[in-house]
Amino acid sequence: MHFTIVLPAGIVGARSSAVRQKIVATREQGLRKLRTLFFVCVVGSVVACSDNNSPNVLPEGFSYLSQLDSSIQQDMRYLGTNNFLGRPVAGYEAGECILTDPAAEALVLVQEAVTTLGYSLKVYDCFRPQRAVDDFVQWAADPLDDVMRTSYYPEVPKDELFSRGYIASQSGHSRGSTVDLTLVPLGTTVPVADPLSRQFDCRASQSERFPDNSIDMGTGYDCFDLRSHTDDIAVGAEVLQRRHLLRDLMEVAGFSNYEQEWWHYTLNDEPFPDQYFDFPVR
Numbered sequence: 437m438h439f440t441i442v443l444p445a446g447i448v449g450a451r452s453s454a455v456r457q458k459i460v461a462t463r464e465q466g467l468r469k470l471r472t473l474f475f476v477c478v479v480g481s482v483v484a485c486s487d488n489n490s491p492n493v494l495p496e497g498f499s500y501l502s503q504l505d506s507s508i509q510q511d512m513r514y515l516g517t518n519n520f521l522g523r524p525v526a527g528y529e530a531g532e533c534i535l536t537d538p539a540a541e542a543l544v545l546v547q548e549a550v551t552t553l554g555y556s557l558k559v560y561d562c563f564r565p566q567r568a569v570d571d572f573v574q575w576a577a578d579p580l581d582d583v584m585r586t587s588y589y590p591e592v593p594k595d596e597l598f599s600r601g602y603i604a605s606q607s608g609h610s611r612g613s614t615v616d617l618t619l620v621p622l623g624t625t626v627p628v629a630d631p632l633s634r635q636f637d638c639r640a641s642q643s644e645r646f647p648d649n650s651i652d653m654g655t656g657y658d659c660f661d662l663r664s665h666t667d668d669i670a671v672g673a674e675v676l677q678r679r680h681l682l683r684d685l686m687e688v689a690g691f692s693n694y695e696q697e698w699w700h701y702t703l704n705d706e707p708f709p710d711q712y713f714d715f716p717v718r
């Protein structure tokens with residue numbers, strides 16, 4: 437089926453410029469806080485200046501998505517236990533989506549488009565520090581640590597997650613322009629549930645999977661399985677339509693999908709194509 441994409445024609449240029457102004461303002465705000473802290477801690481010779489109170493100034497070229505568009509939902513899975521490791525992942529200290537400026541700007545435009553269709557975007561993961569990827573590698577080396585097998589990789593043997601392309605020792609996420617996301621109906625919220633209370637087969641029907649306000653994409657997020665491949669026909673025509681709607685919208689905005697994961701997108705013109713960053717998400 438062909439979808440007509442309703443990106444906000446005519447206002448895209450103006451909107452992009454507004455988004456860019458917001459990025460500059462946000463960065464200046466962070467620098468102002470840093471200057472204040474410097475004055476209090478160094479000039480004022482206050483000894484007990486805690487690092488915990490210092491603002492997190494991102495590297496040049498990165499932004500907090502929430503500061504550009506707070507309407508985009510965030511369900512940052514690696515901060516908590518609802519992920520394939522069943523525990524918080526190294527490097528995640530806050531539930532914040534951080535992306536490069538052009539990736540964040542492009543997502544804001546997609547959000548405008550999906551809102552007219554009655555949806556919101558919901559991100560599951562954005563910038564991923566290299567230390568988190570290293571944590572995945574260490575986790576994968578321990579075959580006994582498989583508490584989330586049914587919920588996240590029911591058929592793929594743990595020691596084949598790398599060779600089958602579901603995990604990599606370097607991830608595009610660490611370059612800052614890759615995002616994992618889905619569509620949720622406008623007005624819905626992330627359900628509260630305990631991922632460790634029992635196993636939820638990520639390939640099961642939507643009512644049997646872990647509760648998620650995502651529209652039915654055929655599998656749960658991070659389900660390492662053939663059914664997660666974006667064009668897998670086993671999920672049925674209606675699910676494929678939904679996956680392709682998301683893909684069409686993201687492609688118009690300049691992203692490309694990873695064909696093995698319906699949720700994974702990378703900006704084509706990413707600003708740091710060869711750099712893997714390792715600052716914490718906080």
Ligand SMILES: [Zn+2]
Pocket residue numbers: 561609614615616699700701
């Ligand atoms: Zn991803």
